[in-house]
Every structure is written in C-alpha cells, then in structure tokens.
Amino acid sequence: MEALTAIVIGVLTAAAVYLMLARNFMRFLFGLILLSNAVNLTIFASGRMTKGAPALVPYGEDAPLGMVGNALPQALVLTAIVIGFGLLAFTLALIFEGYRRMDTVDTEEMRFAEPKEDSPK
C-alpha cells in the first residue's frame, strides 16, 4: 500500500512539475493542483496506512481497542484540502480577471508590472 502511494505521489509530482514549466499560466495552475494533491497524499501516507480499521472508540470505552488508523493526518489533510481549494479557486478567479484585462495567459507576455527597458510606457 505504501509503495503504491509513493509511486502515485511521484507520478503526480512529475506531471505537476512538467505542467508548471509551461508558459501558459492555466497549465501552471493545473500543475499546482496536481502538486497540491501530491502533497496531501504525502501527509496522509506519513501517518502510516492501516487497512480497514477506522479510528472509532467503542461505546463505553475511553480509548480505541487494538490498532486503528491514525486520525491526525486525516484531520491535517482535510484542513489542507479546504485551504488548498480556497487558494486555487482564488487563483483561478485571478487568472480569469487577468485574462480579461491583459488579454493573455502567456507569462512571457505579462510585462505590465515590469515593462522591458526599451518598451514605451
């Protein structure tokens, strides 16, 4: 299970880096989404994988009996997913507004904040 997760994380990261090297900012954003999911999986895997043992406390007990899945990384991942979703949604809105105003998603052409030396202002 861990090995499979590790491979999935590796593939996601590789695809993310490939996409993020593109000049098209939409591709960059898709890369960022993949990378964000790879990181979430890393956190999830770091809590060790347990199969079919939910972290539930039986009625009348103070602590779970026997080995159960680690609940903390799941809480962390949940937080990270929510935050990541918010940030990526914001970024998408930002790109859309940027596209409407600047008429481009090519990062090479986005020179409005830092115009080239010889270009007219």
Next chain:
Amino acid sequence: MSWVLVMPIAVPFATAVVAYLARNYPSGRWISLAGSVLSLVASSVLMVAVLGEGVIAAQMSNWNAPFGITLVADYLSAVMVLITAITGLATAIYALGEIPEDTESLGFYALFQVLIAGVTGAFLTGDLFNLYVWFEVMLIASFSLLVIGGGKERLDAGIKYVALNLVSTLVFLSGIGLLYGVTGTLNMADLRGAVADAENQGLMTVIAMMFMVGFGVKAAVFPLFFWLPASYHTPYFAISAVFAGLLTKVGVYALMRMFTLVFVGDIGFTHEILIWVSVLTMFTGVIGAAAQTDFRKILSFHIISQIGYMTLGLALYTPLALMGGVFYLVHHIIVKANLFFVAGLAKQYAGDTDLNRIGGLYKSAPLLAALFIVPAFSLAGFPPLSGFWAKYLIVMAAIELEQWFVAFMSLLVGLLTIFSMTKIWGMAFWKPHPDGIDPTPDRAPVRVTRAMITPIAGLAAMTIVIGFYPEPFVQFAEIAAAQLLDPTQYVTTVLGVQP
C-alpha cells in the same frame, strides 16, 4: 493566562468582521483604526507578561502539549507581535488618507485586519501545522490586498506573487508531512527532542532543506526572491508598506525559529549554506536596486538586500549574531514601512514614483525631506540611527568569527545602500521637477496629507529613539538571542516538564 496570548489574534479578527459589515459606511475606517489601537494594547499587555515571565504558553481547548495546539510567546515572538501592532496602527492611519472609497467598500479594512491577524498568529503559534494555517490566512489576505483596486499592473504582479507563494507553501507543507512521518509530532518544542533523537539524521537534513526553501521564498532570499520586486511596487502604498514591513519578516522569523529550535543537528551544513545565501542575498539585492529608477522598485530591492543581514545573524549562530539579527528585524520593519509611506506621500505631492519624472520635493516639502532622511540614512547604517547599531552588531559578530569576507561584504552592501538612498535624495528631492512645476503639498487635501504624514513622523521618531537610546533595545535583543540559542525555557514552558 491564555487570554493574554489569544487577544492579539482575536482582536484583529473581530475588527475584520465588524469592519466588513460596516464597509459601505465611513465608520468602517474608524472601526479599523480603533481595532488597531486595541491590537496595540493587547500586544503591549502580552509584552509586559513576557517581560515578567520570560516565556508564556497556553494550551488551546485544554488539549495538553504536544497533542493540542499551543500558543507560545518568548521575547522574539512578543517583540514581533508588538511591532506588528505598531505597523498595523501606522498603516491604518495612513490608509485613512490614501485608500479611495470604492476600495473601502470592497472590504479593504477587513482584509487588512485579517492580514494582521495572520501575521500575529504566525508569530505566536507553537505548532507547525498551525503555522501553516496562519501562513495561509496571511497569504489569502495578501493576495486580495495586492490586486484590490484592479488594473493590469496589479493583476500581472498578483499572478506572479500568488504563483510563487503557493509553490513555496506546498514545499513547506510537504516538509511538515515528512517531518510528522518521521517524528510523529508537530509541536515545535516537542520536535526539538524528537528531531535530535531521530535515527536517520540524513533524512532530517533533507527535511530541514525543504523548510529552508519554503521559508526562503517567503523571506525572499537569494535565489528565491523574484516575486518580490515583481509585485511590491504595484499595490496601494499603505499595502506595500505593510507587506514590505511584515510579510518577508514572517519568513525570516520562521527560519529563525526552526533553525534555532528544531533543526540544529547539522549546523555545519545548514548554517553554512545560510551564510552564503545571506551574502548573495545582500549583494544581489543592493545591485538590483542600483539599476532601478522607480522609488518603490529601489526600495523593494533593498528589502531583499536587508533580509540578507537578518538571515546572516541566524547563519553565524553566535549570541552576538543572533542578537544583531533580532535587532535588525525590529529596526528594519519600522524603517522599511516608513520609506514606503514616504514614497506614497512623494507621489501625492509630485505626481509619480518614477524618479525621472519627479523632483523639487526638498524645496516644496521640506518636512517630508527631513522625514525621508531619517529612515533612509538609518537603512544605510548611518550613526547614530537604529540601522547603525543593527549593522554594527552583525559586522562585529562576523569579525569575531574571523569571517572576513562576510564582514567585508556587509560593509560594502552598506556603502552601496547609501548610493541608492542618495540617488533617491538627489532625483526626487534636490533636482528641480522636470515639468518645471513646483510640487506643492496643496495639491492634496489637508485631511489626506495629515493622515499620511502622521505615521511617517511617528515611525521616524521611533527610529531616532532607538538610535539614541539603543541600550534597552540591545539588552532586549540579547535576552531574545539567548532564548533562541538555549530554548530550554521555551521547551519546558510548552511541555510543562523538563525534556
């Protein structure tokens, strides 16, 4: 005891909610101002408590460390929270003059207060994942503040800022994941022992490097600083001042915290890298500034250059160096925010920030010229202003360690900083205005200029006070550095037991 630690975070959040509800009314800006005053009171209370006890900690929701989220304040945290509140108040006053009504009704003050809350939270938390959450609170507010008001330039700058900061956040987050996987804890005090005890120290160094890269982007160190000069010259001046003052410093603070508290297993490796990174940061920043002719772009590159001094204080890792680093951190927040404020007022008077298109400010606005001199010369390290003491401590620490090249570079960068500052002085203040007009303060309404010059004067006064009476501040920095180098009290206070 816990409310002392919670209030500096809760007050700006509460203010944000009220300010958002009142965003369409003129009362919104006064609510923001009142909230900033209350934040300053709360931070001062925290400072007094920390001065009394050394380190204070509080367990949230009664989950004891290392399981729950801990808020903790030592000398460094307390002074950073206090300086955040001071910068926040200065900016809230400045914004009264600068921010137009349509931007106010978009929720400007609410976002600004959330930013302050995020920064304060990052300084106070004792939990690594919680630190990530505060970083995100701070980031989302800063994203919105950067692009608020619209325009091609801001959107362009915003996209670059957002992209690079999100990548750095992900690096930081995966570092957290791996660290948890190895040690099984996220409490920073608990991590100190857990990291030292870990079997695989090589892996720890790898994780340490992930944190260094993640925080390095936030702190804008060489070679990760490209987002900063691409974005800091576009937003409202109040915003670029608070960004310049506080945001990169959160990165520096996080570096200082992690590389004195947690990752101290292989100092010869990690801190040696930091030394060279710092030297290159100082030098590339100041060289970049020399090539610019825009008021704010010059200042942006100088942020990078100054960050190098702070990380150098950490990298040299002696009591004197860390003391200089802490002193530098505080001095620089005051000075740099103030310089951006001055740039904003100069634009109000003279009509632009491009130094080729403005001039004559010395003749028409002598008060502004005098107020510019204070932070500008402090930045360059002129005695007896605050920057002199900050640089003096760092250079002394380098000389003590016989790091001659590092000491030489620190002094050289100081010299080049004077070059940039005299360039601004000569072009914006001394030379006549290229259009042949006198930039008159009367062009802006009195209400506007009064709101904008008050924080400039206040921060300049603080610079002078620190410059002439450095003794208590240096002593404070000395204790802060001692706490960083020997975090026993920090660890015991958080965990409640001797480690």
